[in-house]
Amino acid sequence: MDIQTRLKEAITSATGSLFDQPVENVALQPTKKEFKGLYTFVTFPLTKTTRKPPVEIGQAIGNYLKENTAFVSDFNVVQGFLNISIDDGVWVDSLNGILSDADFGRLPAKGQTVMVEFSSPNTNKPLHLGHLRNNFLGDSITRILKAGGYDVVKTCLVNDRGIHICKSMLAYEEFGNGETPESTGMKGDHLIGKYYVWFDRAYKQQIEELVEEGMSEEEAEKKAPLLLKVQEMLRKWEQGDPDTVALWKKLNQWVYDGFNETYHRIGVSFDRTYYESETYLLGKDIIEEGLEKGVFFRKEDGSVWIDLTDDGLDQKLVLRSDGTSVYITQDLGTTDLKFRDFAIERSIWVVGNEQNYHFEVLFAILRRLGRPYAEGLYHLSYGMVDLPSGKMKSREGTVVDADDLMEEMRETAEARTRELGKIDDFAGEEARHLYHTLAMGALKYFLLKVDPKKRMLFNPQESIDFQGHTGPFIQYTHARICSVLRKAEQMGLEVRPSLKPVELSEIEQQIVFLLSQYPQRIAEAAADFAPSYLAQFAFELAKAYNQFYGELSILSESNPDRQLFRVALSGAVAETICKAMELLGIEVPTKM
């Protein structure tokens, strides 16, 4: 049993025997730096029931703990705060325990399977910075859930059809001149993105012309020849016209080839990919079901609605008057499909917060339809990524392209590394891999360290910073520890879980304390779907280690037991940094 649990139980029995009112769910917090101790118990809440002043309660519990347990070495009370110090021997034992558990941090299996849908791109343009936040979050949360004891199914729903896809197709037909990714040397997704932009530009120009001829803007938007053409193309696609379908397949394949390259680069993969072209007709049977159950109602024009005003929402259309489905109809069908395809208990969508309302409605409908899985649905809603210049707008060309950005990061990593000249012995391939590792570490960490729910600012200058609260800082700490461990090995010092009790300095206690918190952090991150907790944890750990490294000698420590402890502590920190960063999808080098 870990220290924290033992301490909580001891406090429960202390309050039980002292005040006859055992506190069941003891809440402990880490002691603030300026006070002595590592765990703090707040006694204010007990003043009412015990009718004693907070300081007296703290003193009483402190004394009880010191006398009745073997692991509380000291305590102090400041106002209503009982600060507890733990015996050094317990910390050494704790480190022994951590070292002997190869799976340290991995929580017991929950026997529950969770599906996570993320990435879900449109096949009409390349990925941008916003997609990267989505992909990194989705990828990281699946890793965290796995570490948290869940089985996970990663899925991606590709938006591969619809009017917006036809826009690039039409532009390609009109202006493409038979270009291909090979003939232009462009990545397929970028090539198609170019045509999407072309369409938009030409369409706007047509509107302008029509307006000049005296048409209202609203009408011009609907009557522009290009729009009529693209609508015609969508009709043909839906009717299965062979030429249209062939063009669609060819262009989409180019995009997929481009996406796969990017996915490979960012280290993201899926267990199952759904294509909207295969799922967009789903959900209509659910409309029938809902009408029969009285959950939906039909209006005079034939359209079908649901009234969600009781849930604080609006009336919502679920089927058009012409009998075709809308976005939410598809999602109803697709959600059913997911639960048919996989034996899952929960399903999570990683989707931006502009769709909060959509998901509220979706979940409310499924609850009313009585779906047994309805309580297990969750929208992992994340905030938008802003630029110093303001919002990213694809229409206005102010988006940051994912591939361009990664290339810049790679160049920065290479330049910085060469400047420092620490890896001159690396072979070409090895060096290239390191640049990639550092670039992705910087980028992923930058996007994951912020609470997913909050909108964030992407400052290009800060993102290529490799110092301070950054991925490369943590990677550096790991590489530095590895260097120490290599030397330790040469000296015949091994990291082994058979450490003898030694007196510890504060920073050493602090580090073991942090390490011992790791499993709990994973549990919290999994519960809140928050990779940022682990990003924060890895940083705290790296920072503490660097402080330790600066204050104390490791290899030149004269006391052999202490020397061995410090080597082992270093080993455990390196291992835990590596694991925590892995949960963010970030690799850590052994040399950099």
Place this chain on the structure above:
RNA sequence: GGACUCGUAGCUCAAUUGGAUAGAGCAUCUGACUACGGAUCAGAAGGUUUGGGGUUCGAAUCCCUACGAGUCCGCCA
């Protein structure tokens, strides 16, 4: 018009979910011994947590209000 989210050091973010004198990084300034990796460390400075009111032992956190920023409310996806 209606619903929701957010506002913390010059900048970017934390704050264990209501706990102590609100913490980190960047930027600025000062310092680090022939020592295990200086992409590091130690220190200084920086705050009326947007303003105002309330709830209580205790509020950045909960409630009300004003101001400011954003998102959604399509027979679009």
